[in-house]
Amino acid sequence: MVQVRHSEQSRTVTAGCGGEVDGISPRAMSSASFAGPRSDVVLDLTPDVTLADRQRMAGQDMRESVGLWRLSWTLAWLDIKLRYRGSTLGPFWLTLSTAAMVGALGLLNSVLFKMEIHSYLPFLALSLVLWGFIGTLVQDACVCFTGAEGMIRSVRLPFSLYATRVVLRNLMVLAHNVVVVVVVYIALDTWPGTRAVLAVPAFAIWLVDGLALSILLGAFCARFRDIPPIVGSIMQMAFFVSGVIYKPSQLGAHEWLLDLNPFFSILEIVRGPLMGVIPSSSTYLSAVAYSLVICIVTWLLFARVRGRIAFWI
Amino acid sequence: MSAKIEATDVSVDFPLYHGNARSLKRTVMSSVSGRMGSDAKNRIVVQALRNVSFKLGSGDRLGLVGGNGAGKTTLLRTLAGIYEPVQGRVRVQGTLNALLDPNLGMNVDLTGRENIALRGLYTGLDARAIARLEEDVRDFAQLGDFLDLPVRIYSSGMVVRLGFALATAIRPQVLLMDEWFLAGDAAFMEKARARLEDMVRGAEILILSSHLTDIILDWCSRVIWMDQGRIIADGEPAAVLERYLGHPVRAPEPDATETVTAA
Numbered sequence: 318m319v320q321v322r323h324s325e326q327s328r329t330v331t332a333g334c335g336g337e338v339d340g341i342s343p344r345a346m347s348s349a350s351f352a353g354p355r356s357d358v359v360l361d362l363t364p365d366v367t368l369a370d371r372q373r374m375a376g377q378d379m380r381e382s383v384g385l386w387r388l389s390w391t392l393a394w395l396d397i398k399l400r401y402r403g404s405t406l407g408p409f410w411l412t413l414s415t416a417a418m419v420g421a422l423g424l425l426n427s428v429l430f431k432m433e434i435h436s437y438l439p440f441l442a443l444s445l446v447l448w449g450f451i452g453t454l455v456q457d458a459c460v461c462f463t464g465a466e467g468m469i470r471s472v473r474l475p476f477s478l479y480a481t482r483v484v485l486r487n488l489m490v491l492a493h494n495v496v497v498v499v500v501v502y503i504a505l506d507t508w509p510g511t512r513a514v515l516a517v518p519a520f521a522i523w524l525v526d527g528l529a530l531s532i533l534l535g536a537f538c539a540r541f542r543d544i545p546p547i548v549g550s551i552m553q554m555a556f557f558v559s560g561v562i563y564k565p566s567q568l569g570a571h572e573w574l575l576d577l578n579p580f581f582s583i584l585e586i587v588r589g590p591l592m593g594v595i596p597s598s599s600t601y602l603s604a605v606a607y608s609l610v611i612c613i614v615t616w617l618l619f620a621r622v623r624g625r626i627a628f629w630i
Numbered sequence: 631m632s633a634k635i636e637a638t639d640v641s642v643d644f645p646l647y648h649g650n651a652r653s654l655k656r657t658v659m660s661s662v663s664g665r666m667g668s669d670a671k672n673r674i675v676v677q678a679l680r681n682v683s684f685k686l687g688s689g690d691r692l693g694l695v696g697g698n699g700a701g702k703t704t705l706l707r708t709l710a711g712i713y714e715p716v717q718g719r720v721r722v723q724g725t726l727n728a729l730l731d732p733n734l735g736m737n738v739d740l741t742g743r744e745n746i747a748l749r750g751l752y753t754g755l756d757a758r759a760i761a762r763l764e765e766d767v768r769d770f771a772q773l774g775d776f777l778d779l780p781v782r783i784y785s786s787g788m789v790v791r792l793g794f795a796l797a798t799a800i801r802p803q804v805l806l807m808d809e810w811f812l813a814g815d816a817a818f819m820e821k822a823r824a825r826l827e828d829m830v831r832g833a834e835i836l837i838l839s840s841h842l843t844d845i846i847l848d849w850c851s852r853v854i855w856m857d858q859g860r861i862i863a864d865g866e867p868a869a870v871l872e873r874y875l876g877h878p879v880r881a882p883e884p885d886a887t888e889t890v891t892a893a
Contacts (some may be wrong), residue, residue, distance in 0.1 A: 388752065474752070
């Protein structure tokens with residue numbers, strides 16, 4: 318979000334508006350006044366010394382951001398709206414560009430890898446759309462806090478709210494891109510069948526991971542400014558080694574190596590079922606284990622640095 | 631529950647992380663000499679607040695004075711919960727509105743209406759209250775059809791009107807105010823002043839950071855003079871201001887004080 322401050326003009330203090338206070342007649346202001354709930358709003362801040370204190374504050378932060386879901390949703394939606402304001406197609410440009418990408422890569426790769434396009438195109442469309450979600454989410458996570466500098470410095474809001482905003486924004490983008498997958502599935506009549514239901518719990522894991530990564534990378538990137546480019550190059554590498562544009566079976570005897578790659582296993586638990594394939598138990602194990610690691614590391618880090626993020630941005 | 635503020639021995643350190651530590655160190659050394667220190671891990675920090683303590687109850691109006699970089703804005707941000715203390719304790723009881731930046735969260739690419747809705751959501755208002763907020767701000771800022779156009783194309787006067795109308799639409803129990811609110815063109819100021827004073831009267835506790843002696847004398851019942859993050863003096867406005875400015879100040883106009891404290 319672009320924050321513009323007009324401090325120059327704000328500082329030009331109007332002379333002569335100091336003294337004449339007797340000029341205030343008790344003029345009735347417009348009747349509308351917006352007091353928040355008057356009840357028991359208490360802000361009590363101490364340097365949290367014990368780990369338990371810190372965890373309690375981190376938990377409270379997350380609970381508060383759940384209560385502010387309408388704000389996260391609006392912020393995410395406005396992010397999307399802003400990006401495409403003034404264009405005729407709006408966010409459907411996303412759909413179009415994804416469709417063009419899928420079409421071009423599909424034709425190219427089916428020739429390069431001598432794949433039969435009928436089975437390759439649905440795979441590629443689904444892979445690219447899902448990877449697009451992961452890739453953009455990770456990139457956005459890096460600027461989760463630094464990008465909201467203006468807000469963080471002017472009002473106390475739970476920090477996990479900014480993570481929710483990143484995840485929701487990417488979810489909205491995904492919703493636009495999924496259209497491409499559906500069109501390909503319809504055109505080639507390749508429905509995955511009932512196994513696709515398994516993608517639902519897997520996608521829930523994605524959302525939790527997405528929130529955790531946004532907090533983790535957001536905090537790291539606020540503290541160490543050289544992390545975002547590093548993350549960028551890792552993601553580029555991950556795109557090629559995670560079986561996004563080729564099928565895992567094409568690796569032949571080396572296929573088992575993919576389960577060591579967190580990007581592959583996490584991608585596969587959603588992609589597999591949507592292709593009508595149930596991922597192997599080692600893939601599930603790997604995905605769940607990596608997710609647990611991400612969540613635990615994030616929780617510990619967030620508990621530790623939550624109070625410091627405002628100083629870092 | 632009535633509003634209350636307690637700051638007990640509050641210290642806030644700013645870590646300096648970015649850029650070349652050495653040269654940054656030298657730069658900062660020269661500008662804030664005497665306030666540099668390093669924390670337990672030998673990071674360079676600026677001690678923005680040092681052992682600040684005070685208590686305020688319902689009806690108190692506190693003025694903060696001090697030179698640039700004395701820690702006034704940091705103190706306001708700490709009371710607003712934006713910065714958390716590294717030492718001591720901050721306890722604020724009651725709804726709080728901090729007018730620190732006139733364009734708080736305002737996004738110039740969004741329309742006026744969208745910005746109003748966002749501000750309502752920050753405060754946790756429901757849809758009905760946001761509709762009333764919109765009405766209130768529209769009437770006061772007199773933006774007409776511009777309300778549905780991006781803030782980017784507003785004249786600077788319109789931006790100030792919108793920012794001001796938004797900031798003053800939400801009435802808190804505890805009001806923290808930086809001195810920016812005295813901006814704006816003269817014609818607008820008269821109208822703005824009435825609205826601002828109305829809000830100040832409505833708040834149970836006011837903390838105001840300002841360089842304007844007259845405003846402080848008229849509005850405040852207590853003044854804290856800060857320098858280099860410490861409280862130098864704390865007491866009667868006239869007495870503290872005389873020490874701070876080094877010359878006698880006029881006595882507050884009796885009727886004015888009445889208007890302010892009567893609320």
